[in-house]
Amino acid sequence: MLQCREEVLFLTKQLVNVESIVNTEGEKVMAEAVYTIVSSMPYFKGNPHLVRKQQTVDDERERYNVIALVKGTKSPSNKTVVLMGHMDTVGTDDFNHLKEKACDPLELMQALQEEKLPTSVESHLQSGEYLFGRGVLDMKSGVASHLYLLNYYSNHPEELSGNLVVVIECDEEDSSHGILSALKELQLLRDEHKLDYVAAINADFVSPRYEGDNNRYIYKGTVGKLLPSFYITGAETHVGSCFEGLDPNYIAASLTKQINYNTELCNEAFGETTVPPVSLKQTDLKPTYTVQTALSAYVYYNFFVHSWSPKDVLEKLRTQAEIAFDSALNEFKQNYLSYSKASNQPYVDVPWKPRVLLYDEMDRLLIDTHGDSYVTHMLAYKEELLLDQELDTRMFAAKVVEEAWKWMPDKSPAIILFYSSLYSPRIEVTGKNEKEVNLLHALDAAVEKYQPQYQHPIVTRNFFPYISDMSFVALSDDEEELKSVADNNPGWGTKHYVNYEDIRAINVPVINIGPYGFDAHKQYERMELSYSLEIVPNLTNEVIQRLLV
Incomplete structure (x- = not known):
């Protein structure tokens, strides 16, 4: 088991400290911070061409993705797993008079000690098992988990068969310019390095489905969203x-x-x-x-x-x-x-x-x-x-x-x-082809391995229930179904356009193994430390290891 808690926690705090509200200059600052973290890793100092800061395309704002590739040396292979996550957050106005502390978890938690809080929030604050702040749950702790694994394999490529691509994208919280732009870079990387994308793992947050629900969920595929x-x-x-x-x-x-x-x-x-x-x-x-x-x-x-x-x-x-x-x-x-x-x-x-x-x-x-x-x-x-x-x-x-x-x-x-807006396609991962079968088997084996080391049930479900960039790495709709989106969007081709063929060109099965917590997009956003910092990176790593054999 990877001893990753402290390093993932450090990275989480480092990322949360950078305010990166969607559609603000903070997104650029965040991308530069992530790029600096990645490019300072010894592997990327020696291979600077394998880390890229990519500006989004067809975007009214200047903002960037960070995309990095580690090539394993254990048994060189073109098999490649994509880790993905977004660096932007929603705003901080909901923090009210604590708005200035929203991106400083330690100061925020200290200030919350003086507040009258709902019972469950007070309990979590006093437990020492939760980290509070904007983005800790949605989803900078998930990004931190991916960066930890990127750093680990950049230092130990001899433990990796095949390859690992990490995509940290912007603009997930609004129009998904980040992932839609990253698709083009993923195609370039695939063609340049002869990669075979076998699976994608997102690290967006998971929460209880109802009060009293103690399950920690992993999702195969995702819900689709229309407006x-x-x-x-x-x-x-x-x-x-x-x-x-x-x-x-x-x-x-x-x-x-x-x-x-x-x-x-x-x-x-x-x-x-x-x-x-x-x-x-x-x-x-x-x-x-x-x-x-x-x-x-x-x-x-x-x-x-x-x-x-x-x-x-x-x-x-x-x-x-x-x-x-x-x-x-x-x-x-x-x-x-x-x-x-x-x-x-x-x-x-x-x-x-x-x-x-x-x-x-x-x-x-x-x-x-x-x-x-x-x-x-x-x-x-x-x-x-x-x-x-x-x-x-x-x-x-x-x-x-x-x-x-x-x-x-x-x-x-x-x-x-x-x-009148973006269609986020639904994705089903049911075992309908070899890549899906391999991913589902790897996931089941990972859960079976790590469930005994965690007190709460780890449960898999079929559809991630929130809007996410998972929607843009595979397609379950055919061309005629997608045509109805284009034909019935008055802004199509001018204000709004999605090249769904870019998605079809990647078309990789995707799952979500993400941090657990409460109140994403709310003032008491918080992340449970043990599951998010220890179990999530190890589950993700186990899936990677079982796929790249």
Whole structure:
């Protein structure tokens, strides 16, 4: 068993001390710090060409990945295991008055001694078995574990058959520019050094699935994540004559009631079930206050998948949108009729009917109707939108749909369904090919070896339940399923683009062996020391050893 606790702890603290909030200059500072750590290892001083600081591509920000390769000498082989992890974190505003201490675990923990804390947090703080701070769990202790193994094998290449590539990437917490850029470097390394990527091991955090859950989870594959979005148009009216128009916020509310927490939209596969969708934004698009109802509204939802394709999700949500629209109109008619009776005013039949279109359907309709004039206008409009670098992909997409809607011949109320952000593909690792079989066998053997040395159960599951860069090293979707993502994202090819063929070119089975703790993305983020600093590196090492034989 590797005696790695103190060294991994030292590296963790070293990494946490560097604030590396996503989409800030801290990401560059963090990459430089990681590059310095790696390039100062004796192996890389002698082989500087085997460590690279790679700037991300097609990125509005300047930031970098660090990628390193160690070649084993025990029995030279082209078999290669990829270790991956992200160096960026979420922000620190949630730490409130302790924000300045968020990236200094020792100072933070000392300050927390003076705070009134939830019982479980207080217990962990006093136990001496947890480290607190932004990034300790998500996921700098996981990165530290990988750096430890990189350093170990750079000092002992004679113990390594085959090769080890370590990818420490930026921008995992937002748009995954880091891993998507790293794919190109992985292809270059593969071709240059004749590598055969046999598996990837991520080190993102794991947590209890429910209160009282003492299992430490290892995940085979990962959940997929989509951001289905809805542009909703109504019929504008003065609020004093509210039944003469249709408020799009009313339809949006019905849509959210229909979709939010709807367990019919949970995706079960291999006995595991995703959480239902939840709204992440709901707003109208009225720029200022007026006494007119809004012309349009915009809402989007988080949507996890295990086996459904992006195309499946669009069809399921089209049905849900039709139900929500029909429900809103029926309730509108009932309220209108009731008001008419109460006010002794005539009831006029409501002219609207439920209408739901995919963005691709609307776009093709407008091309057929207006031809090149529409196409040229929309290209110019997107180029103009790109000048506003503060506009994120989600609002960019909404504005494109809003502009396209102006060209619609029939402007009666409608819901336009589209994707407005990155699709993180689902990955299944089930033993469907030799590489998956070998990885699963290696993982089972590693757990069997180290379970007796740890008091809590180490349990494997099929899908990592959070968004992660694991999604971008393999594909379970075919080309037609991915085409529905491109065709129905209004920002595709301008504000947003993913070359899924880069993923297919790597296409390596991936598992997650990561640090254990609580409250990632929250003010009491903390990591359990024994499992994270001792068991995780040794489990990872055992898998590496069993794969590279």
